[in-house]
Amino acid sequence: MxxxxxxxxxxxxxxxxxxxxDVLSLHGAETEMPCGRHGKCxxxxxxxxxxxxxxxxxxxxxxxxxxxxxxxxxxxxxxxEGDCTVIxxxxxxxxxxxxxxxxxxxxxxxxxxxxxxIDIGTTTLAARxxxxxxxxxxxxxxxxxxxVFGADVIxxxxxxxxxxxxxxxxxxxxxxxxxxxxxxESAGISSKEIGxxxxxxxxxxLHLLTRTDVEPLTHAPFEARRLFxxxxxxSELGLCSLGAEVEIYLPSCIAAFIGADTTSAMLxxxxxxxxxxxxxxxxxxxxxxxxxDKGELFACSxxxxxxxxxxxxxxxxxxxxxxxxxxxxxxxxxxxxxIGEVKPTGICGSxxxxxxxxxxxxxxxxxxxxxxxxxxxxxxxxxxxxxxIRKVQLAKSAIHAGxxxxxxxxxxxxSKVDTLLxxxxxxxxxxxxxxxxxxxxxxxxxxRIRSVGNAALTGASMLLLNGELRETAKNTVLKVQVxxxxxxxxxxxxxxxxxxxx
Amino acid sequence: xxxLVEISEALQNGRSRDIKGLVEQAxxxxxxxxxxxxxxxxxxxxxxxxxxKNGEIFVPEVLMAARCLNNGTAVLKPxxxxxxxxxxxxxxxxTVQGDLHDIGKNxxxxxxxxxxxxxxxxxxxxxxxxxVQTAIEQECGIICLSSLLTTTMGVMAEVVKKANEMGIRDxxxxxxxxxxxxxKFCKEIGADVYAPDxxxxxxAAVEIFNEVK
Ligand code: B12
Ligand code: FES
Numbered sequence: 001m002x003x004x005x006x007x008x009x010x011x012x013x014x015x016x017x018x019x020x021x022d023v024l025s026l027h028g029a030e031t032e033m034p035c036g037r038h039g040k041c042x043x044x045x046x047x048x049x050x051x052x053x054x055x056x057x058x059x060x061x062x063x064x065x066x067x068x069x070x071x072x073x074x075x076x077x078x079x080x081e082g083d084c085t086v087i088x089x090x091x092x093x094x095x096x097x098x099x100x101x102x103x104x105x106x107x108x109x110x111x112x113x114x115x116x117x118i119d120i121g122t123t124t125l126a127a128r129x130x131x132x133x134x135x136x137x138x139x140x141x142x143x144x145x146x147x148v149f150g151a152d153v154i155x156x157x158x159x160x161x162x163x164x165x166x167x168x169x170x171x172x173x174x175x176x177x178x179x180x181x182x183x184x185e186s187a188g189i190s191s192k193e194i195g196x197x198x199x200x201x202x203x204x205x206l207h208l209l210t211r212t213d214v215e216p217l218t219h220a221p222f223e224a225r226r227l228f229x230x231x232x233x234x235s236e237l238g239l240c241s242l243g244a245e246v247e248i249y250l251p252s253c254i255a256a257f258i259g260a261d262t263t264s265a266m267l268x269x270x271x272x273x274x275x276x277x278x279x280x281x282x283x284x285x286x287x288x289x290x291x292x293d294k295g296e297l298f299a300c301s302x303x304x305x306x307x308x309x310x311x312x313x314x315x316x317x318x319x320x321x322x323x324x325x326x327x328x329x330x331x332x333x334x335x336x337x338x339i340g341e342v343k344p345t346g347i348c349g350s351x352x353x354x355x356x357x358x359x360x361x362x363x364x365x366x367x368x369x370x371x372x373x374x375x376x377x378x379x380x381x382x383x384x385x386x387x388x389i390r391k392v393q394l395a396k397s398a399i400h401a402g403x404x405x406x407x408x409x410x411x412x413x414x415s416k417v418d419t420l421l422x423x424x425x426x427x428x429x430x431x432x433x434x435x436x437x438x439x440x441x442x443x444x445x446x447x448r449i450r451s452v453g454n455a456a457l458t459g460a461s462m463l464l465l466n467g468e469l470r471e472t473a474k475n476t477v478l479k480v481q482v483x484x485x486x487x488x489x490x491x492x493x494x495x496x497x498x499x500x501x502x
Numbered sequence: 503x504x505x506l507v508e509i510s511e512a513l514q515n516g517r518s519r520d521i522k523g524l525v526e527q528a529x530x531x532x533x534x535x536x537x538x539x540x541x542x543x544x545x546x547x548x549x550x551x552x553x554x555k556n557g558e559i560f561v562p563e564v565l566m567a568a569r570c571l572n573n574g575t576a577v578l579k580p581x582x583x584x585x586x587x588x589x590x591x592x593x594x595x596x597t598v599q600g601d602l603h604d605i606g607k608n609x610x611x612x613x614x615x616x617x618x619x620x621x622x623x624x625x626x627x628x629x630x631x632x633x634v635q636t637a638i639e640q641e642c643g644i645i646c647l648s649s650l651l652t653t654t655m656g657v658m659a660e661v662v663k664k665a666n667e668m669g670i671r672d673x674x675x676x677x678x679x680x681x682x683x684x685x686k687f688c689k690e691i692g693a694d695v696y697a698p699d700x701x702x703x704x705x706a707a708v709e710i711f712n713e714v715k
Pocket of ligand 2: 032033034035036037038039040041042043044074075076077
């Protein structure tokens with residue numbers, strides 16, 4: 001039996017009993033579903049009225065009675081039992097940083113006309129257009145449309161295995177096409193003048209893009225059967241903005257959870273080009289890190305969870321208008337900065353780090369993470385809860401312990417490390433003193449931490465502008481010694497030890 | 503007896519180095535081993551469990567307390583065996599096949615031991631067959647399954663299936679947990695109990711054994 005759902009003002013027909021989340025993704029709504037529709041994260045909020053299934057216990061817990069009374073529901077737990085209206089929340093553009101200085105480079109372009117470099121991040125896509133002379137013509141960013149299939153790579157692969165592989169690949173290719181469209185438009189060229197490209201991303205992203213079977217990547221021993229480092233044509237990838245024969249290079253991945261984005265970021269940050277001891281670390285849901293001990297390379301991947309991307313935190317959100325992105329103490333009280341200078345609606349990763357550091361400073365959180373009263377208001381109704389603090393503890397110690405165990409496995413004392421390079425957007429907004437205060441980063445590295453921006457995109461651009469680097473990068477990848485943290489006792493001990501706030 | 507309170511408090515504060523001495527002192531005072539265990543160590547673990555459940559303390563504190571419990575029971579072991587003190591019940595626990603996360607599973611194990619249960623730890627990446635076989639061979643009352651990956655949660659359903667096939671569901675309960683697991687999922691796959699945290703898991707296990715009796 002079919003029923004009518006008024007979705008954001010448009011009447012659509014659906015089967016009775018369908019989950020709203022299915023209806024939403026079928027009709028291209030942009031609602032985020034970070035936990036992959038497991039009814040756990042409470043982020044797939046919609047406002048719904050009419051004939052709906054009764055709120056479940058999980059909804060009551062995650063939303064509270066007041067919100068439910070106002071018609072707020074979780075799409076992944078609510079079924080349309082009859083005619084109803086559903087209003088979704090629109091996503092607004094998030095703040096993304098795509099800067100990153102390119103190291104000195106001899107221009108030997110791999111394309112004629114124009115070339116495009118794209119980084120498919122788990123949350124954000126960033127792209128850059130170059131001309132044959134290596135001049136940067138335009139930049140573009142977009143959020144990763146895979147979000148509706150889950151927030152983290154595992155959830156998305158799970159979704160792919162449940163029959164959405166085609167769909168995920170399609171939205172990803174379309175997003176690349178639309179980025180290319182945006183770049184061409186702002187450069188005033190036709191996208192058909194683009195003669196070559198590089199698309200980088202983590203191993204899972206490249207698998208999903210190319211419709212490669214992800215099954216082996218979803219469970220231990222996490223084997224990546226395809227590591228890329230290969231050229232595909234635009235038509236093979238399904239990109240229709242480019243000429244069918246245009247060649248796209250996908251850089252080599254290092255392991256299942258250390259991808260081509262890490263390979264590119266190594267290049268983009270000149271890691272291993274010096275007689276120095278440097279760590280490159282990308283802090284996201286997964287923290288990939290590479291340590292170069294004067295050119296000898298070690299890498300690992302640690303899972304932090306999405307706390308630093310604002311997910312999994314009660315009032316967490318990505319860094320866009322309305323998010324508290326910085327917090328400081330002024331005259332003994334918390335003072336928050338909100339993106340867009342509006343009334344805050346939530347808090348993003350950099351804000352969480354600052355807020356926790358300040359709460360520690362004020363003694364509102366003790367060194368074990370205990371939060372007096374169970375809740376602390378950061379600003380204007382935006383709070384952090386005890387539960388949130390626990391999530392931060394799990395996440396920050398995963399990164400911290402990852403750095404330490406990588407160094408220990410490389411038999412290097414942390415005092416010998418010259419620099420910690422932080423790649424990715426989060427790094428650029430991160431207050432490193434606060435990151436050290438909460439134990440996200442080791443205090444021994446104070447004063448030696450540098451943000452390198454979107455090094456993955458920088459690296460991809462280099463692979464576009466100088467074909468010889470592809471061979472270099474491939475060889476570098478072979479030299480990386482991968483350290484597996486599961487089952488590593490050093491990591492396990494460090495992980496527990498770093499969970500406290502010293 | 504002041505010494506028992508002292509043992510309980512030392513455990514709650516994670517003073518693992520002091521425990522051995524305190525337990526020896528209690529034995530020296532002529533207190534029976536099972537009383538030291540119950541009213542000193544396990545009563546301390548009860549407090550820890552309660553505080554953890556309420557979010558007042560977190561993983562490191564629980565692990566430190568568990569270390570104390572281990573140090574303490576190591577001293578008591580020979581005396582307990584002598585007195586023929588038996589565990590309240592026996593369970594086997596493991597992280598399911600394909601998953602190597604084991605911190606949560608280890609905590610559940612410790613909390614259950616803290617309730618005086620005997621726990622067989624099958625480790626991680628454990629196949630459905632191993633769970634069911636162990637339960638049969640070792641006569642466990644509960645199989646405890648942990649999974650942290652949404653992609654390996656399905657293995658829990660396989661364990662349930664296997665247990666059905668072997669016809670052991672009337673004797674063996676299946677308890678599941680791990681961050682992505684929920685009560686809803688527990689019902690879906692036909693497992694018996696879901697618990698959100700290690701302390702609740704231990705409580706639920708004790709309840710199961712009490713019902714059986
Ligand atoms: C620590 C960690 C790791 C460590 C694991 C170390 C170890 N020895 O266990 C390392 C770095 C090795 C790791 C690796 C990976 N991880 Co990891 N990891 C985490 C992290 C940060 C914390 C997990 C944890 O230990 N929590 C603390 C414990 C105490 O809590 P808990 O396990 O939930 O257990 C409690 C309850 O759930 C319950 N419970 C647990 N088991 C049971 C059992 C029963 C019967 C009952 C009743 C109750 C119960 O009691 C416990 C205490 O109260 C989480 C993210 C997060 N914030 O949760 C990601 C996370 C679980 N990992 C994830 C991923 C993807 C991975 C990797 C696959 C990829 C990678 N490299 O990043 C690998 C592969 C691991 C593997 N081979 O299986 C994802 C899973 C996503 C998903 N959709 O499934 C998470 C959620 C992070 C994320 N969002 O991306 N990880
Ligand atoms: S609660 Fe619905 S997607 Fe997480």
